Every structure is written in structure tokens, then in C-alpha cells.
Amino acid sequence: xxxxxxxxxxxxxxxxxxxxxxxxxxxxxxxxxxxxxxxxxxxxxxxxxxxxxxxxxxxxxxxxxxxxxxxxxxxxxxxxxxxxxxxxxxxxxxxxxxxxxxxxxxxxxxxxxxxxxxxxxxxxxxxxxxxxxxxxxxxxxxxxxxxxxxxxxxxxxxxxxxxxxxxxxxxxxxxxxxxxxxxxxxxxxxxxxxxxxxxxxxxxxxxxxxxxxxxxxxxxxxxxxxxxxxxxxxxxxxxxxxxxxxxxxxxxxxxxxxxxxxxxxxxxxxxxxxxxxxxxxxxxxxxxxxxxxxxxxxxxxxxxxxxxxxxxxxxxxxxxxx
Numbered sequence: 001x002x003x004x005x006x007x008x009x010x011x012x013x014x015x016x017x018x019x020x021x022x023x024x025x026x027x028x029x030x031x032x033x034x035x036x037x038x039x040x041x042x043x044x045x046x047x048x049x050x051x052x053x054x055x056x057x058x059x060x061x062x063x064x065x066x067x068x069x070x071x072x073x074x075x076x077x078x079x080x081x082x083x084x085x086x087x088x089x090x091x092x093x094x095x096x097x098x099x100x101x102x103x104x105x106x107x108x109x110x111x112x113x114x115x116x117x118x119x120x121x122x123x124x125x126x127x128x129x130x131x132x133x134x135x136x137x138x139x140x141x142x143x144x145x146x147x148x149x150x151x152x153x154x155x156x157x158x159x160x161x162x163x164x165x166x167x168x169x170x171x172x173x174x175x176x177x178x179x180x181x182x183x184x185x186x187x188x189x190x191x192x193x194x195x196x197x198x199x200x201x202x203x204x205x206x207x208x209x210x211x212x213x214x215x216x217x218x219x220x221x222x223x224x225x226x227x228x229x230x231x232x233x234x235x236x237x238x239x240x241x242x243x244x245x246x247x248x249x250x251x252x253x254x255x256x257x258x259x260x261x262x263x264x265x266x267x268x269x270x271x272x273x274x275x276x277x278x279x280x281x282x283x284x285x286x287x288x289x290x291x292x293x294x295x296x297x298x299x300x301x302x303x304x305x306x307x308x309x310x311x312x313x314x315x316x317x318x319x320x321x322x
Contacts, residue, residue, distance in 0.1 A: 034115025169212025
């Protein structure tokens with residue numbers, strides 16, 4: 001069977017920025033610094049080298065094709081969530097679907113209690129990193145103890161020679177309830193607002209892209225805070241619908257994965273990037289194709305049961321055009 005992405009002309013005037021929550025990309029070795037006991041060959045989940053390699057192969061195929069229908073090429077920048085460490089990123093980039101693309105990566109270990117971090121992949125041929133910095137979110141539990149979550153990652157660099165700032169996020173989950181956990185996501189939203197304000201204080205025309213799994217929808221207060229107060233546009237406001245999203249829970253779609261951009265991506269000169277379009281990368285090969293959950297993301301695990309799929313999230317992407 002021929003691949004669906006062949007024979008698409010390469011658009012040199014376009015670049016894709018993507019984000020993908022990889023659903024627990026852990027290696028198979030025990031790390032005493034992370035809570036990885038579920039992801040070992042001896043665990044109930046039986047996370048074996050074969051299963052790990054299968055996941056790497058599938059994820060790398062998906063990543064290599066995000067935005068390809070529009071641009072004819074792999075994405076320039078890919079934000080990642082749920083990576084255990086630098087090693088899994090390096091092994092992902094060494095797979096056959098990505099090894100020829102000259103990707104580098106930016107990653108910092110966070111104090112997240114699940115042992116998962118965010119990272120940014122970048123095509124070294126089109127993006128040059130100028131600076132990178134992690135920002136911790138200071139949260140406390142009811143008993144006053146520290147509640148560690150993923151850091152926010154800021155990477156500033158030159159995309160085809162043009163300075164852009166990428167803010168990569170994976171905000172606190174709704175596991176203990178949406179209302180109960182909302183203050184955590186608001187704390188992250190305020191931190192992103194601080195980062196944006198600092199960037200603009202140094203350069204009032206700074207071009208900023210905020211990407212991530214926010215565990216909130218486009219209409220949520222945490223996302224609206226960025227749109228309403230920091231001159232940010234969210235193209236995903238018009239993409240969410242009752243039968244489409246980036247993650248499905250209890251038969252309901254949510255669009256937790258989004259890419260937001262500063263509004264100056266609409267006020268470009270002839271030689272600068274403009275926002276072109278954004279979408280969910282929900283190709284058929286990433287979906288369950290039969291059964292009661294047909295159309296939902298084809299996951300690696302459902303609970304402790306191995307399914308052998310890609311991730312419980314679809315990637316999202318935005319295309320910039322010169």
C-alpha cells in the first residue's frame with residue numbers, strides 16, 4: 001500500500017510548528033529519580049524493549065508527516081509532552097522515520113512527580129537556538145507541601161532567519177476533578193503571561209508561539225487569560241466541535257492540545273512569516289478503525305492493557321507562510 005503523503009511538492013515558503021503529547025514515552029530501564037515503575041519489563045504493564053521500539057517507530061512516523069499534506073515536508077518545530085528523559089528523545093530521533101531529518105532537541109529535567117517532561121525538537125537546517133530556559137510552576141498541596149509539575153519551556157531562536165519564541169507547556173491534569181485542579185492550570189497560565197510580558201518588555205514586536213497540552217479547552221478561563229490579556233490569537237477556538245478534538249474521554253471530545261500565536265503573525269512584511277492555518281493531525285492511521293471507540297486516538301495502553309498504538313492524543317499543528 002502506498003503511503004498517503006507521497007508526491008506532495010515541497011513548499012519552501014512554509015514551515016510547520018507542531019505539538020504532540022506522546023503518552024508516557026518511558027524507556028525500559030528503572031530510574032530511581034522518576035516514578036517509572038509502571039514502565040518496566042517486570043511491571044503489570046510489561047513494558048518490554050519490543051513494545052518500546054514499536055512505540056518509537058510509530059511516533060516517529062506520525063511526527064515525520066505532521067503538516068506534510070500542506071508543506072510536502074516534515075515539521076520544523078515539534079513540542080513534545082510526556083517524555084521521561086533525554087535518552088528517549090535521542091532514541092526517537094534515531095528511528096528510521098526521523099534519522100535523516102537533522103533534528104536537534106531542547107530538554108530539561110523537571111521535578112514532575114510522574115517523571116515526565118516537555119521538550120522541543122527542531123530541524124537544525126531551518127532553526128537556530130539562541131537561548132532556552134525552563135520555568136517551574138510553584139504549586140502547593142492542601143497540607144502545604146510542594147506539588148511538583150512539569151516545567152514550562154521557553155526556546156528562542158531563528159526560524160529561517162526570523163526570531164521567534166516558542167513556549168512549550170503541559171499543564172496539570174484534571175485527574176482529581178476539573179474544578180479542583182483549575183487553580184493549578186491558572187497558575188501555569190499566569191506564568192506564561194509573565195514570560196510573554198518579559199519577552200515583550202525586551203522587544204515589543206516579539207513573535208511568540210505558545211504550544212502545549214493545556215488540559216483545558218480553548219474556551220477555558222486559563223486559555224482565555226492569554227488571549228484576552230496578552231495579545232494572543234487562538235486558531236483552535238474555531239476547530240473544536242462535538243465530534244472532533246485532540247483527546248477523547250468518556251466518549252466526549254476535548255481540544256486540550258493547542259497552538260496559540262501572537263497577533264503580529266497577521267501583520268507581516270513580504271519577507272516575514274504569517275499565520276497560514278492550524279489543524280488537528282487526526283489522520284486515519286492514528287485512529288481506532290473499528291469497535292465502540294472507532295475514531296478515537298489509537299493508544300499505547302488503556303489502563304494496564306496494552307493496545308500497541310501511538311498515543312492517547314492526536315498531534316496539533318500550525319503552518320506559517322512567507
